[in-house]
Amino acid sequence: MLKSAGILLVAAVILFIEVPSLLEKKHKKELIVFSILLAIGVGLSIAYSFGSAIPNPIDLLTFIYKPLHDAITR
Amino acid sequence: MLPTVKINSYQFLVLVILFTIGTSILVIPSALAANAKQDAWIAAILGMGIGLLIVWLFTKIGLWFPNLTYIQVNKTLFGKWIGNIFSLLFIFMTFLYTAILLYYSGSFLTIHVMPNTPMAATNILFAIILVMAIRLGLETIARSAEIFIAIFFILFFILVVFIAPEVEFKNIQPVLEIDINKIFQSSLPLIVVSSLNTISLLMIFPAFINRPSSAKKHFLIGNLIGGLIVTIITILCILVLGSDMTALQMFPSYELAKKINIGNFVTRIEAMMAALWIICLYFKMVIYFYAAVFGLAQMFQLKDYRPLTYPLGMIVVILSLVIFPNNLEQSVYDTTIDIYFSLTICLLLPLLMVVVYAIRKKQLQKLRKHRN
Numbered sequence: 209m210l211k212s213a214g215i216l217l218v219a220a221v222i223l224f225i226e227v228p229s230l231l232e233k234k235h236k237k238e239l240i241v242f243s244i245l246l247a248i249g250v251g252l253s254i255a256y257s258f259g260s261a262i263p264n265p266i267d268l269l270t271f272i273y274k275p276l277h278d279a280i281t282r
Numbered sequence: 283m284l285p286t287v288k289i290n291s292y293q294f295l296v297l298v299i300l301f302t303i304g305t306s307i308l309v310i311p312s313a314l315a316a317n318a319k320q321d322a323w324i325a326a327i328l329g330m331g332i333g334l335l336i337v338w339l340f341t342k343i344g345l346w347f348p349n350l351t352y353i354q355v356n357k358t359l360f361g362k363w364i365g366n367i368f369s370l371l372f373i374f375m376t377f378l379y380t381a382i383l384l385y386y387s388g389s390f391l392t393i394h395v396m397p398n399t400p401m402a403a404t405n406i407l408f409a410i411i412l413v414m415a416i417r418l419g420l421e422t423i424a425r426s427a428e429i430f431i432a433i434f435f436i437l438f439f440i441l442v443v444f445i446a447p448e449v450e451f452k453n454i455q456p457v458l459e460i461d462i463n464k465i466f467q468s469s470l471p472l473i474v475v476s477s478l479n480t481i482s483l484l485m486i487f488p489a490f491i492n493r494p495s496s497a498k499k500h501f502l503i504g505n506l507i508g509g510l511i512v513t514i515i516t517i518l519c520i521l522v523l524g525s526d527m528t529a530l531q532m533f534p535s536y537e538l539a540k541k542i543n544i545g546n547f548v549t550r551i552e553a554m555m556a557a558l559w560i561i562c563l564y565f566k567m568v569i570y571f572y573a574a575v576f577g578l579a580q581m582f583q584l585k586d587y588r589p590l591t592y593p594l595g596m597i598v599v600i601l602s603l604v605i606f607p608n609n610l611e612q613s614v615y616d617t618t619i620d621i622y623f624s625l626t627i628c629l630l631l632p633l634l635m636v637v638v639y640a641i642r643k644k645q646l647q648k649l650r651k652h653r654n
Binding site for chain 1: 374578583584590593596599604611615622
C-alpha cells in the first residue's frame with residue numbers, strides 16, 4: 209500500500225509540473241498523449257508494486273524469433 | 283513544430299564515439315571470446331570493418347533528405363500508414379534498448395559496486411538523470427559529452443598503461459587456429475551492438491547538425507575510433523585474462539581493471555575504472571531515449587516532446603526491472619534473439635528503404651521541387 213501511495217504521489221508531482229503549462233498553451237494533442245502514457249506508467253508501476261506479472265516485450269520477441277533461430281542453428 | 287537545435291559536427295563525432303563504445307566495452311569481449319577463443323581480436327577487427335560498411339549505408343540514407351529525421355524519412359518514403367508502422371517498430375526498439383541498458387547499469391552496479399542496494403533504487407536514480415538530460419535538450423547533451431569524452435580518454439589511457447605489465451603473449455597463441463566461419467559468426471554481436479544500432483543516431487544525424495555533409499565523415503570516423511577502442515580492450519582482455527577467463531566473465535573488462543597492480547601500490551582501482559563504463563552506458567542510453575521520445579513526438583506530430591519524458595521515464599524504469607528475471611536470461615537474449623531483432627529493424631528496413639527510394643526517386647524529386 210505504501211508503495212502505491214508513493215507512486216501516486218510521484219504521478220501527482222508529474223501532473224503538477226506538466227499539466228498547467230500544457231493547458232496554458234492549449235496543446236490538446238500533447239495532453240492526450242501525455243495522459244495516456246502517464247496512465248500506462250502508473251498502472252504498470254502499481255501492478256509491479258503488488259507483485260503481479262507484467263507483460264514482458266522480450267517474451268514477445270522470443271516468441272517471434274525463436275523458430276527462426278532454431279531453423280538457422282539446426 | 284518541434285524545437286530545432288543544431289549541434290556542430292565535432293559534437294556529433296563525440297556522440298558517435300560514445301555511442302559506439304557504449305555497452306560494447308563492457309560485454310562484447312566475452313561474446314567475442316566465446317566462439318573465437320584467442321582469435322577474438324581478429325573477430326573484433328572484422329566486425330569493425332563490416333560495421334563501417336553499415337554505417338556508410340546509414341549516412342547515405344540520412345543524406346537523401348538533409349532536413350528530415352528518420353521518422354520523417356519513413357513517412358515520406360512509405361506514406362502515412364506503412365511509414366508509421368515502421369516508425370513505431372523503430373521507437374519500440376529504441377525504447378526497449380533504453381530499458382535493457384538501464385538493466386545493464388543496474389545489474390553492473392548491484393553486482394559489483396553496491397551489492398546490498400535493490401536494483402530499483404539504482405535504476406530510478408539513473409532514470410532521473412536520463413530524463414533530466416532529455417528535458418534539457420540535445421545541445422546540452424552534446425556539450426556534456428564533449429566534457430566527458432576527455433575524462434573517458436584519460437581513464438582509458440590510465441587503464442591501458444597500467445595493465446601493460448600484466449600482458450602475456452602466450453595467451454593469444456596460436457593465432458588463427460579457429461576456422462574463419464566461426465570468427466565471422468562471433469563478430470556478429472559486435473556488429474549489431476556497435477554499428478547496426480547506430481541507426482538511432484539517424485534521429486540526430488542529418489536534421490540537427492550544422493553541416494550534414496562534413497558530419498558524414500565524422501559519423502564514419504567516430505565509428506572507427508569507437509571500434510578501435512573496443513578492439514584494444516578485447517586484445518587486452520585476451521592477453522591478460524586468457525580466452526577462457528574472458529569468455530566466462532560477465533564483465534571481462536572489469537576483471538581486467540581488477541588485475542592492475544603496479545608495485546603492490548596501485549591496486550584495485552576498478553571502481554575508478556567503472557566511471558568509464560558508466561559514462562559510455564549513460565550516453566548510449568541518452569541517445570536511445572532521445573530517439574524514442576523525439577520519435578514518438580514526431581510520429582504524433584506534437585509541438586513539444588518534453589511532456590512525454592516523465593511518463594516514459596516511469597515506464598522505462600518498470601520495464602528495466604521486469605525485462606530479465608536474471609543475468610542468464612539476459613545473456614541468452616543478447617546472443618540469440620537480440621541479433622535477429624536488430625538485424626530486422628536496423629538492416630532489413632533500411633535495405634527496404636533503399637529499394638523503395640530507388641523506385642520512387644523521380645517522384646520524390648518532383649515532390650521536393652514542388653515544395654521549394
